[in-house]
Amino acid sequence: MKLFYAPGACSLSPHIVACEAGIELELCKVNLKDKKTESGGDYTEINPKGYVPALQLEGGELLTEGPAIIQFLAEQKPEKNLAPEYGSLAHYRVLEWLNYISTEVHKAFVPLFWDGRDEEKADxxxxxxxxxxxxxxxxxxxxxxxxxxxxxxAYLFTVYSWCDKVGVDTGSWPKLKAFAERMSQREGVQKAMKDEGLI
Structure with a gap:
């Protein structure tokens, strides 16, 4: 399988999950500004949405959207227990967190990364x-x-890691700070971050 990623972007979360699961991925870096792959190809021909992550499966099919990809990766290695059993309440609690992180946290960063107006950034x-x-x-x-x-x-760690880059004060969140430190020590997290040149 091939993961299309941009270093430190939301594609870091499926990269972390793959490393935690012991799944080897071929990596293809994408420049999100010019929509080019590292080999110079037009990324929008691969993923018309134009953003990462995208996971190209063995049969050539393309899976997009981070929460779907990390669920898929976890289900490839059920013995690793990276996601609760389908149908359990815990399964839906994880979906609840993934949706919250995706729609309420991740999307709120957009004006800070893509040159929003000052009032948009403050909001x-x-x-x-x-x-x-x-x-x-x-x-x-x-x-x-x-x-x-x-x-x-993996998704929470990824979006939380953006706070310092865009000037979001994290000083009043000691539990999140401890969580991020704990995550950063995990072998799978370290491998993904090294692969992407982040550490």
Whole structure:
């Protein structure tokens, strides 16, 4: 399988999940500004959406959207227990977290990354403070779902890592800070970050 990624972008979360699962991926870096792959190809011919991540499967099919990709990767290695069993309440709790991170946290960063107007940026920082405070208030164990890592943790770690880059003050979230430190020590996280040149 081939993962189309941009270093440190939201594609980091499926990269982390693959490393945690022990799944070898072929990596293809994408320049998101000019929509070119590292070999110079037109990325929009691969993924018409024009953004990462995209996962090209062995049969040539393309899977897009981070939450779908990380669920798919986890299900390739069920013995790794990276996602709760389908049909369990815990499964839907993970989906709940993935949707919250995707729609309420991830999307709120857009004006900060893509040259929003000053008022849009201020509004984005206010929203992010509220959204991350919700996570802080509900992060009552080492990871989102308890004592064990799951796929939602990879996504949370990825979006939280953007805060310093765009000037979001994280000082009032000690549990999130401890979570990020714990995540950064995981072997799978370190491998993904090294592969992407982030450490």
């Amino acid at each position: 984005a920082r206010e929203k992010l403070a509220e959204r991350f405070q919700y996570v802080e208030d509900n992060l009552n164990s080492d990871y989102l779902m308890g004592d064990d890592f799951c796929i939602a943790d």
